Amino acid sequence: MTLASTGPEHPRSADPIRLPSGRLHYTTPLGAQYSGDSRLLLGELPPQSVDLFVTSPPFPLLRPKEYGNADQNDYVEWLLPFAAAAHRALRPTGSLVMEIGGAYQRGRPTRSLHQFRTLLACTDRLGFHLAQEFYWHNPSRLPTPAEWVTKRKIRAKDTVNTIWWLSKTPHPRADTTKLKTPYSASMKKLLADPDRHYRPMLRPSGHTVSEHFGQDTGGALPATLLSVPNSTSNDAYLRACRLRGTRPHPARYPARIPEFFITLCTNPGDLVVDFFSGSNTTGHSAELLGRRWLGIDLDTDYAAASAARFPQAAVPA
Known part of the structure; x- marks a missing residue:
């Protein structure tokens, strides 16, 4: 899990916020x-x-x-x-x-x-x-x-x-x-040989599976x-x-x-x-x-x- 650094558009004060009534x-x-x-x-x-x-x-x-x-x-x-x-x-x-x-x-x-x-x-x-x-x-x-x-x-x-x-x-x-998160075993298998396991096409559901589906992006999205x-x-x-x-x-x-x-x-x-x-x-x-x-x-x-x-x-x- 990689954590991005705080951007310059969000300056931070070192002083903690105080809640006087608490x-x-x-x-x-x-x-x-x-x-x-x-x-x-x-x-x-x-x-x-x-x-x-x-x-x-x-x-x-x-x-x-x-x-x-x-x-x-x-x-x-x-x-x-x-x-x-x-x-x-x-x-x-x-x-x-x-x-x-x-x-x-x-x-x-x-x-x-x-x-x-x-x-x-x-x-x-x-x-x-x-x-x-x-x-x-x-x-x-x-x-x-x-x-x-x-x-x-x-x-x-x-x-x-x-x-x-x-x-x-x-x-x-x-x-x-x-x-x-780490890819599943089946996704790892697909990534190892994309041409064998799927073809870019329009699915019956109407969804399009493009050639980018077989690219390794470093893990599965949540x-x-x-x-x-x-x-x-x-x-x-x-x-x-x-x-x-x-x-x-x-x-x-x-x-x-x-x-x-x-x-x-x-x-x-x-x-x-x-x-x-x-x-x-x-x-x-x-x-x-x-x-x-x-x-x-x-x-x-x-x-x-x-x-x-x-x-x-x-x-x-």
Whole structure:
């Protein structure tokens, strides 16, 4: 994976951004973790200062979670002020990436439409553009809800969450070549002898396969289905929490999710913000990729515990 250098059109200050109304829990060489109401703290960010927001808001699940989750009927109006504040703080070519899982309606084997209504509200009411929709496939997810999936067996196991990639402009900054993956065995075979395995022609589907199809470009481009298991039970964060006697966040997405979008949409030195930071997977990924970052979470305990991800974290006196 090759990371491009920061362009001259995006100058960077060495001074970290301060959020006066938030509680600062720790800093690292590239970032800072705050607790407080993100709707207020996002308003303290300078306009057009953020290159990328990557976040996973609490889903409106039927069973209440300890970290808090809004009701399905109120979800859009609850989440929209956060997205509006992010829109104001984004650079003109910046992006907002939100991972929002689905849920069933109470007492019925039918799905809530909250994530789709959120998408339409962000585009129709806030002026965001849908750059692209992604799907996180988690093959290790448990079969829930048990009533419809394992007891009555009338619904399939749900293993996919939606990820909305939103932008202020139809042309946000992005580069998929930084996310190339090794070719499959069949593609390697084709590249070794293109003339034997395909002919440039118009396919019955209407798609044209040109002579360029057989050129080796260094790897396969990424797809919109991100298949990443989320089954970690003994990673460095959890071990550090146990050693410190702190309470780990119960809902953590795997690092490969924020890493993908940070690599796609930013360059080293850019600013990445997560306003539902939880265990701060996003901030840790940004630090490892050489991006500046800010994490904000309403829960002071979770914000403080996320320091377990950073051996070099400095706690203010």
